[in-house]
Amino acid sequence: MNLWKQVKESWCPTDMVAYQGGKYRLGSTLAGIINDFMSTHGLETYTEPFFGCGGVTRHIKAPVITVTDNNADLLQLWLEVREGKFERPQPEQITPLVYAQHRNNNNQAPNATRAFFGLFCSAAYRYMGSFVHSRDRKPIVEYVDRHFERFTDEATSWFAKVHVLPAQCYSKLSTRHNQVIYADPPYHQTQGYWDTGEHKYGRFDAQAFWQVANQWAEDGNYVFVSYNTKPLCQHKKWTAVWTSEYQTQSASHTHVRTEYLWFRGPDQVQGTTESQPMDAE
Ligand SMILES: C[S@@+](CC[C@H](N)C(=O)[O-])C[C@H]1O[C@@H](n2cnc3c(N)ncnc32)[C@H](O)[C@@H]1O
Numbered sequence: 001m002n003l004w005k006q007v008k009e010s011w012c013p014t015d016m017v018a019y020q021g022g023k024y025r026l027g028s029t030l031a032g033i034i035n036d037f038m039s040t041h042g043l044e045t046y047t048e049p050f051f052g053c054g055g056v057t058r059h060i061k062a063p064v065i066t067v068t069d070n071n072a073d074l075l076q077l078w079l080e081v082r083e084g085k086f087e088r089p090q091p092e093q094i095t096p097l098v099y100a101q102h103r104n105n106n107n108q109a110p111n112a113t114r115a116f117f118g119l120f121c122s123a124a125y126r127y128m129g130s131f132v133h134s135r136d137r138k139p140i141v142e143y144v145d146r147h148f149e150r151f152t153d154e155a156t157s158w159f160a161k162v163h164v165l166p167a168q169c170y171s172k173l174s175t176r177h178n179q180v181i182y183a184d185p186p187y188h189q190t191q192g193y194w195d196t197g198e199h200k201y202g203r204f205d206a207q208a209f210w211q212v213a214n215q216w217a218e219d220g221n222y223v224f225v226s227y228n229t230k231p232l233c234q235h236k237k238w239t240a241v242w243t244s245e246y247q248t249q250s251a252s253h254t255h256v257r258t259e260y261l262w263f264r265g266p267d268q269v270q271g272t273t274e275s276q277p278m279d280a281e
Contacts, residue, residue: 019119023055023184023226026244030182030261031059033242034224037263038062038180043222045179049170051075053119056182056226058158065162072167073115079164080112081155088148089113091141094121110167119151120144171212177220177266185209187228206232217264225262238262 023030034056038046046062048054051069069075080086089098102117121144165173175181186204210233217223217237224241225231231238242261247254 019053019055021184021186022053026226026259027055028059030224030226030242031056031061033261034180034182035059035061037222037224041222043178043180047173047175047179047181048183049168049173049181050184050186052184054154054159054162056184057162058154060182062180066165067162068165068168068173070167070169071115072110073112073118075164075167076110077112077115077119078155078159081152082159086112086116089116091137091144094141094144116148120147170209175216175219175221178222180222180224181216182224182226183209183213184226188232210235214264217266220266222265223263227260227262228257230260231262235264237267238264 034046038044038061044062045064046060046066048057048065048067049069051057051067052071052074054067057065057067077086099117099121102111102114105111105114121140170183170185173181185206188206210231213223213225213231214233214235225238239262240260241263244259245256246259247256249255
């Protein structure tokens, strides 16, 4: 199957934009758990430091929703489209050459057009990867048109009420207490993200992340983390409030992987869902 077909069929289950690690399939399930928790505990403030394309955020019902991400270009695109200020590249500009020009533009200022190319014209926002080729230009242009229209609908509907903090590393997030924080960081042993604030293309430091997540809970917040392993820290206070197994296929093997939603709250609050709690070891 060619790459373009794969992007369309596996990364975009619906008309959603392909996004690496996007929670489109699971978003309503995970948000349902968080919404129930918030209403049971009378919590109103939801914060998400790894926003991406908001697969979970779009289903959150909290009165105050605040997001950020360290991808400044992506946040800029969401904001400019929401405000009707984005001038989208036209079909004749959607070419490998123009893509390469944007890719090689290393200007640090947030750049929504760079995000447009990364999001709509490369494989699932593997921005440092390459333009998705197809022998025929028509499917690419149609894909971009349809998905950009969908993105515009989203940016002006549920996203309209979302507060957006300046792009930042999760570790710089200023948290008070009594916030629900949902984190969907790059998963263990995945590559290809800008790492902690240094604009270095590399592996995410998972141990450092779990330390910060513990600190959020110790500061009096209610922390949910999507992850693909047990928490990478010594703390036994994390509870798996939801798990699911899924299969991935490589050329020679089928792999069974597990997806977890971990919870840790201020010390007096335990995870409360109907699923079987599972202690981190
Ligand atoms: C798995 S994706 C989140 C997907 C999102 N839940 C969705 O449904 O679209 C992880 C996100 O973390 C961001 N990220 C990576 N390193 C980060 C860091 N150090 N601080 C903040 N965000 C970071 C990436 O830009 C990416 O958007």
